[in-house]
Amino acid sequence: MSRRIAVYGAGSWGTAFSLVLADAGCEVTLWGRRQSVVDAINETRRNPDYVRGAAYLPEAVRATADPAEAARGAETVVLAVSAQHVRPLLEEWRESWGPRTVFLSLMKGVELATTKLMSEVIAETTGASPDRIAVLSGPNLAREVMLRKPAASVIACADESTAARIQAACHTSTFRCYTNTDVIGCELGGAVKNVIALAAGVSDGMCLGDNTKASLITRGLAEVTRLGVAMGADPLTFAGLAGMGDLVATCASALSRNYSFGRRIGSGMTLEETRALAEETAEGVASCKAVSTLGERHGVELPVTRAVTGMIHEGRDPQDVMDALMSRAAKAEV
Ligand SMILES: NC(=O)C1=CN([C@@H]2O[C@H](COP(=O)(O)OP(=O)(O)OC[C@H]3O[C@@H](n4cnc5c(N)ncnc54)[C@H](O)[C@@H]3O)[C@@H](O)[C@H]2O)C=CC1
């Protein structure tokens, strides 16, 4: 008997990940907020608003706008809405899930109001214990995954057997999943790479060149590793798919919403103009501020994250921010 999985969020990643699950043999119920998107998915096997022009969804994916219907019979709940909006949704939906439901977060963000990671928000709202909460993170641009181009990812859970069960539900010939027990490291890697991708985009928007971008990415990796270690993560996680891997994909790809957002800022657009053009979620825009706060709380310097927060939340000029980064005191690399 195939496994039944509920995916909440029919945006880019929820839709593409539903295809992965179906390819791996699962029966998927995909919850979407808008009835028009749900009807289009069921009638045309395509999502008209996100991942346009990509592959057809398999018949094993069925969409619904009713969260309780999505939950029916599902042993695993996959969460793929925007990080800043998930808490009230979880509070609304939690009654429809059973006491043994396993949660898998696909979200790459830190809650701005509380500076909580998504696994913490899930634990607080559902009461689930750590062995029932997993996260998936890695270089997984939705459009490429939807086209079944080969990709790899990490599933992290404190309980290895839970991670292995999820791995079995989404490992395919084009989507290769590894397991890990470092939930904090994988989540921070995914959330902070969005912030660094904003910086990489700004750099490209300003035509600063590849040396600048490579330096920002590498120093960005150094700061997320410092923060992760202070928060209890394994530093090796950041050398893996959820760290370096996702930085490489996101900071170099025009498919990345965070990179594209930063690029527009760097090329001189105002924040308002950039926001108006961004149709989809760019998690780094809110998360940079939350990550800056986490750095202050843990006594960890995060110069690139601070620079991005300055541009996005404090109206600082990109050129001034770059000058300030370059005029920091000279120091040893590690
Ligand atoms: N798109 C991608 O390539 C990848 C995205 N992610 C992460 O997955 C998460 C979801 O991202 P996407 O699917 O790409 O975003 P999206 O912008 O394509 O879709 C966002 C989803 O959240 C829902 N949503 C947004 N605001 C809402 C609100 N106020 N109330 C209820 N629902 C709301 C939308 O209906 C939609 O289902 C993000 O945390 C993102 O960082 C992770 C890996 C890859």
Ligand SMILES: O=C(CO)COP(=O)(O)O
């Ligand atoms: O997380 C992603 C790829 O791994 C998607 O990045 P964006 O949210 O910037 O598009």
